[in-house]
Amino acid sequence: MKNAQRVFCAVVAVAFLLPGYLVFAGGKKDTAPTSAPAAETPKTSVPIKGTIRLSTTTSTQDSGLLDYILPVFTAETGWKVDVISVGTGAALKMGEDGEADVLLVHAKAQEETFVAAGHGLKRFDVMYNDFIVVGPSAPLAHNGDVNGTFKAIADRNLPFVSRGDKSGTHTMELNLWKAAGVDPAKLGKYTSAGQGMGATLQMASELLAYTLADRATWLKQKGSALTIVCEKGSELLNFYGVIAVNPAKNSQINAQGAQDFINWIRSPATQTLIGGYGVAEFGGSLFTPNVQVNQ
Secondary structure (H helix, E strand, C coil): CHHHHHHHHHHHHHHHHCCCEEEECCEEEECCCCCCCCCCCCCCCCCCCEEEEEEEEHHHHHCCHHHHHHHHHHHHHCEEEEEEEECHHHHHHHHHCCCCCEEEECCHHHHHHHHHCCCEEEEEEEEEEEEEEEECCCCCCCECCHHHHHHHHHHCCCCEEECCCCCHHHHHHHHHHHHCCCCHHHCCCEEECCCCHHHHHHHHHHHCCEEEEEHHHHHHCCCCCCEEEECCCHHHEEEEEEEEECHHHCCCCCHHHHHHHHHHHCCHHHHHHHHHCCHHHHCCCCCEECCCCCC
């Protein structure tokens, strides 16, 4: 009996040391990578006055940015944040249905359509990073030609994993296939994951396939079997916008909290905070502040 107990304790101890997993009754659950510690919060905090619902992309969550900045927001404004991390398409749908107060997403054309339809009040620029194509280091060599890279994947019938979730990343991917003159539905080794960025990268790594990723999430997922194949083309810039959901949707919309969040994330102090995220860990910022003064 004592030997069995020792074995059980050893298994539990090893399980807790494995990165990316939580142990619970019935099995294991895959989780996002460990986030960086939160930014230093103010020494004095204002009283909590309520909660806002932030519907945002999996990239802002998986990159660790929200864990870094939101404690500062709560301390400075008194608003706690209920984060709903989904693809941009799903985030916009939540806004349309009045199930969120404010959106932080990255598919500008869809965001502008959302506002034009009256679902949101106004779109504001916040920050940007860039997309990269990652995959096996062979047969494709590192390059800066995303159009040629997508054509080569199609011409050589190389495996490709798509997020397939109507997210901003998925939208960008489809635009890149279109620019390359390729219908991905006709590719023999094209897999639609239907999941977030972290899970898609994991699947691509397991299949030794290529995929499109945002650089911030990729850097947090380091250790996979993949490498950067294509990067730094102007077509790969990835812009994030913030939008307050139209409070006319329903009486549950926290209009004041949403506006406070927009004012806060676009403030010079928060833009500096965003620009500093990742510098200590990766030697460079994962997001570039992008507030436009004329907005």
